[in-house]
Amino acid sequence: MPRFYHDDPAWSDVTPIPQLESGQVLAGISYTAEYSEAMSYLRAVMAANEYSTRVLDLTEHIISLNPAHYTVWLYRAQTLSALNRNLREEIKWLNPTALKHLKNYQIWHHRQTIIDRLGSCDGEQEFVEQMLEKDAKNYHVWSYRQWVVRRFGLFGDEGERKWCEGMMERDVRNNSVWNHRFFVVFGGLKGEVEEGLLKRELEYAQDAVRKAPQNECPWNYIRGVLRQAKKPMSTVKEFAKEFADLEKPDEVRSTHALDLLADIYEEEKKNDEAKTALDLLANKYDPIRAKYWEYRARSLDSAAVEA
Amino acid sequence: MAPDAEESGILKISKHVSYWRRNLKTYLPHHYTGTDSNRMLLAFFILSALDLLGDLDAALTDEERHEYVEWVYNCQIPDGGFRPSPGTYVGTARNQQNAVWDPAHIPGTFFSLLVLVLLGDDLKRVKRKETLIWLNRMQRPDGSFGETIGQAGRVEGGNDTRFGYMATGIRWILRGDIEGHVDDVPDIDVDKFVQCVRDSETYDGGISEAPFHEAHAGFACCAVSALALLDRLPVQTSQQKDQRLRGITDLPSTLHWLVSRQTLTLEEGEEDEGEQNGDANPSKGAQSQQDLSMVGMNGRCNKIADTCYAYWVCAPLDVLGHLHLVDTQRIRLWLLDMTQHFIGGFGKLPGDPPDIYHSYLGLFTLAMFGEPRLKEADAALCISKAAKERIESLPWRKAIVEQKI
Ligand SMILES: [Zn+2]
Numbered sequence: 193m194p195r196f197y198h199d200d201p202a203w204s205d206v207t208p209i210p211q212l213e214s215g216q217v218l219a220g221i222s223y224t225a226e227y228s229e230a231m232s233y234l235r236a237v238m239a240a241n242e243y244s245t246r247v248l249d250l251t252e253h254i255i256s257l258n259p260a261h262y263t264v265w266l267y268r269a270q271t272l273s274a275l276n277r278n279l280r281e282e283i284k285w286l287n288p289t290a291l292k293h294l295k296n297y298q299i300w301h302h303r304q305t306i307i308d309r310l311g312s313c314d315g316e317q318e319f320v321e322q323m324l325e326k327d328a329k330n331y332h333v334w335s336y337r338q339w340v341v342r343r344f345g346l347f348g349d350e351g352e353r354k355w356c357e358g359m360m361e362r363d364v365r366n367n368s369v370w371n372h373r374f375f376v377v378f379g380g381l382k383g384e385v386e387e388g389l390l391k392r393e394l395e396y397a398q399d400a401v402r403k404a405p406q407n408e409c410p411w412n413y414i415r416g417v418l419r420q421a422k423k424p425m426s427t428v429k430e431f432a433k434e435f436a437d438l439e440k441p442d443e444v445r446s447t448h449a450l451d452l453l454a455d456i457y458e459e460e461k462k463n464d465e466a467k468t469a470l471d472l473l474a475n476k477y478d479p480i481r482a483k484y485w486e487y488r489a490r491s492l493d494s495a496a497v498e499a
Numbered sequence: 500m501a502p503d504a505e506e507s508g509i510l511k512i513s514k515h516v517s518y519w520r521r522n523l524k525t526y527l528p529h530h531y532t533g534t535d536s537n538r539m540l541l542a543f544f545i546l547s548a549l550d551l552l553g554d555l556d557a558a559l560t561d562e563e564r565h566e567y568v569e570w571v572y573n574c575q576i577p578d579g580g581f582r583p584s585p586g587t588y589v590g591t592a593r594n595q596q597n598a599v600w601d602p603a604h605i606p607g608t609f610f611s612l613l614v615l616v617l618l619g620d621d622l623k624r625v626k627r628k629e630t631l632i633w634l635n636r637m638q639r640p641d642g643s644f645g646e647t648i649g650q651a652g653r654v655e656g657g658n659d660t661r662f663g664y665m666a667t668g669i670r671w672i673l674r675g676d677i678e679g680h681v682d683d684v685p686d687i688d689v690d691k692f693v694q695c696v697r698d699s700e701t702y703d704g705g706i707s708e709a710p711f712h713e714a715h716a717g718f719a720c721c722a723v724s725a726l727a728l729l730d731r732l733p734v735q736t737s738q739q740k741d742q743r744l745r746g747i748t749d750l751p752s753t754l755h756w757l758v759s760r761q762t763l764t765l766e767e768g769e770e771d772e773g774e775q776n777g778d779a780n781p782s783k784g785a786q787s788q789q790d791l792s793m794v795g796m797n798g799r800c801n802k803i804a805d806t807c808y809a810y811w812v813c814a815p816l817d818v819l820g821h822l823h824l825v826d827t828q829r830i831r832l833w834l835l836d837m838t839q840h841f842i843g844g845f846g847k848l849p850g851d852p853p854d855i856y857h858s859y860l861g862l863f864t865l866a867m868f869g870e871p872r873l874k875e876a877d878a879a880l881c882i883s884k885a886a887k888e889r890i891e892s893l894p895w896r897k898a899i900v901e902q903k904i
Contacts, residue, residue: 209592213573213585216566218542218614221535222526231586238600239592261536262656263587263600266649301657329802335712367800371713374702379711408759408800416702480794484758484824 194226195253197233202246208232209239227257238267243274252285259293265302272306279310287319291326300332304339313344317355324359334368338375347380364400370409378420385421393417398431401446405435411448426456438468447478454488463492508835510865511843512552512872515858518843519548520558522855531855538584539574539610544859546617550883551866551873555617568618571611576603579629583607602647603633605656609665612672613882616890623895627673631684634669637662642691659708660699663692664721664728668880671728672890675900682899693731696722696746703800704752716760716798716811719753722746723815724879732819750819758824760812764803765795765837766849793833794826806838806845810860810867810881817867817878827868834861 197203210232213220223231230253237247251268254261272282283306290299307313317340323333346352356373359366377393378385394417400410418427435449444450450469457466467489474485522545534541549555559567574581574588580603582588587601608630615622637644639654644666646656656662666687674681678689698710699722705714706722726732726746733747734740747753795804796812809830816822837849838861844853845861866876866883874883890896 209589211585212588212590213570215570216563217570217585218567219522219531219538219545219584220526221531221538222529223532223535224529227529227532227535235587235589238587239589239597241597258532258535260533261586262646263536266647266655267600270650297657301655329799331713331715331799335708338709338712365801367802368713371701371711375711378702412703412800419702479791480761480763480826480829481758483826484754487824 194224196226196229197250198229203233206233206236209235211235224257227254230254230257234264234267238263243271245275247271248275248277255289259289259296260298262298262301265298269302269305273309279306282306283310283315287322290323294323294327294330295332297332300336304336307340308343313340316340321355328359328363328366329368331368334372337372338379341376341379345380347376349376352376360400364404365407365409367409367412370413374413374416385417390417390421390423394428398428401431401435405446405449408448411446411452415452424456425452425459428452429456432456436469436472438465438472441468441472441476444472444477447473450477458492458495466492508832510835510870510872511839511841514841514843515548515862516552516554516843518853518858519545519552520554523549523558527855535586536584537606538586539571539581539607539614540583541855542571542614543610543617544855546614547882547886548859548862550617550886551862551876553872553874559618564618568615568620571614571618571620572624574607574611575624575626576601577626579603579626579631579633581608581611583610599648599650602649603630604647605637605644605662605665605669606646609668612669613880613886616672616886617882619889621893621895622672625673628682628684630669631673631681634666635685635687637666638687638692642688642693642695644692657708658695660696660706660718660721660725661708663695664725667692667725667728671880673896675896676728676730677900689729689731690744693726693729693744693746696726697744697748700748700753701756704749704754704756706753713799714756716757716796716808716815719757720811720815723818724881727818727879735820747819754816754819754821754824757812757816757821759800760796760798760808761794761825761830762797762804763791763794764797765793765833767803792829793837794829795833795837796830803848804833805847806834806857807847807860809834809864813864813867814878814881822867831865831868831870834865 197208208229211228230250233250234254237250248268248271251264251271254264272279286299286303290303293299307316320333320337323330327333341347341352353373353376356369356376359369394414397410397413397417400407414428415425418425432449432452435446436444436453450473454466454469457463457469470485470489474482478485527541531541546555549558574585576582582601583604583606589597589601593601612622612625636648637654639645639658641658643658644662645654645658646662649655670687678686680686696706699707699718701707701714703714706719707714708718731743731745733745733750796808797804798808798811813822813825813830816824834845838845838851838857840846840853842853844858846853847857862873863876863881866873867878874885877884877887880887
């Protein structure tokens with residue numbers, strides 16, 4: 193049922209302000225009568241800086257019609273604080289709203305404002321999990337989770353890392369989970385990466401590769417961990433060779449292993465081997481990126497000339 | 500989904516023209532309400548698409564052009580900058596106390612300026628000085644830019660590279676890429692912004708919205724384009740090195756990440772094929788069975804292809820001078836045969852109805868690839884080269900840029 197204000201006695205004291213534009217307009221939208229009227233009342237209350245319970249209802253109504261309207265969210269946040277509202281109640285209202293509008297960004301910005309004011313992240317991890325049930329790669333949700341980790345100091349937290357492992361079991365190809373693990377493990381780290389940590393992270397990613405050798409995520413993770421620890425790529429040479437051995441060019445099990453080997457051979461100044469790996473990628477195993485692999489092979493030559 | 504052989508690989512120019520003319524001349528259906536607070540973005544897409552198609556002059560009468568220009572200037576805020584739609588304007592009721600609810604807006608300002616240029620305006624009525632002062636206030640102490648200024652001067656909105664990109668775009672239009680004071684207005688803190696971009700580079704070579712967030716082609720594109728507009732990309736071998744801080748600390752990794760966004764996963768449901776039980780054999784997929792004539796682009800690792808990512812991935816490659824690292828012919832074919840719609844425009848995925856956002860970015864990508872019947876494109880500003888040249892030729896702007904040389 194559409195909701196209107198012009199015949200609502202609770203709003204009879206307000207003169208709505210219509211959208212002020214005339215003549216030829218750009219990107220005009222055929223608003224519904226309901227949205228059009230609600231916005232006219234919003235303009236009127238904003239012009240008067242009215243912060244009241246009915247304004248909260250009005251913002252809720254407009255959000256249900258257009259959750260991407262950033263001004264409405266900002267006005268709502270200000271109203272909550274002017275009325276000194278119970279912010280836990282706000283979170284209760286926000287939960288189903290967020291679940292309904294999965295792709296919306298403003299909801300998360302608002303949530304962040306409220307949780308920051310509350311100063312406690314009780315229940316937040318559970319709620320995030322609920323959102324991820326619906327859309328496990330939702331960028332805003334992961335960004336929000338990272339904000340929670342930062343704001344409430346959950347770096348290096350065992351629970352957060354274990355939770356990631358659970359998410360990974362559901363889908364080892366979900367790059368958001370890999371990124372979150374990297375963030376939790378290395379995001380709060382000061383100073384050097386200790387050997388034990390390096391070993392644990394490499395082994396974790398290597399196990400994942402064994403489950404699905406063509407999955408790009410753990411290979412990127414391995415490179416990232418090595419770079420973070422300032423170790424050469426050749427640290428994992430033997431591992432990469434399990435999936436791509438130049439001696440057995442017909443049995444390559446992962447293009448990412450070949451790619452990594454090409455880098456390792458380049459690092460070791462074995463340009464012929466590097467070239468063989470790049471040729472296999474360009475011509476046999478990853479022809480959709482042929483132009484890139486050929487470029488890499490040419491770069492080997494020019495690097496050799498310069499040296 | 501794919502058309503017959505004789506229809507394959509054809510840009511249906513007249514369909515696109517009528518699609519965009521319809522968007523220009525008639526009210527958009529109500530499902531665009533979700534973009535109500537960003538109408539200037541839609542206006543930009545509509546006018547710029549017609550510009551790329553070479554139809555803008557024919558589509559507008561002088562009278563319409565004049566009225567559109569007035570409509571945009573009505574969105575200008577007295578203290579500088581533009582609102583992104585008339586939705587927050589309260590007319591004569593506007594005062595010091597309620598002005599905070601009708602603020603200037605970074606995307607609103609960037610797209611207003613571009614729309615004015617597309618309409619042939621010389622930007623002389625833009626409150627240039629006020630806008631540049633406001634732009635400085637939009638930068639946070641950490642170097643990032645927000646969307647608007649809210650209560651108590653707080654910079655609202657995310658701190659990702661999208662707003663940074665548009666802020667550098669506003670700066671480029673209003674004062675070129677020269678650094679330091681212009682007309683007594685100090686510059687933004689360019690070094691701090693560049694540092695922000697550097698900190699957003701990810702472990703896999705991509706760029707994200709903030710340190711340690713997941714790499715995403717949209718943020719990568721905005722970051723690279725912003726650095727280009729600031730003249731802070733890595734030095735080319737032909738260039739003189741200088742002391743200025745530059746972005747993209749590891750160019751080979753970033754190129755690697757960008758080309759890795761090419762995918763053969765073109766439709767929903769294909770995502771996990773062969774990987775579930777861990778028996779993936781790359782040769783099985785890549786060599787024989789799979790059709791290599793079309794290549795799609797995704798925005799993140801292990802996501803499916805989506806029209807808009809053709810732009811978000813190929814634009815930074817172009818800006819970095821490395822578009823030749825991807826096979827543009829195959830990407831072109833994917834756009835034309837899979838996501839181009841028979842009524843004109845492009846959908847997000849094969850079979851999807853067209854929407855303004857995907858239709859513009861699909862068309863722009865083809866222009867960037869040198870599609871013969873489209874105008875040449877400038878990847879960083881996401882407009883035609885001709886429109887960019889019009890900005891550069893504005894007399895007042897030339898005076899600023901040349902004065903500094
Ligand atoms: Zn898209």
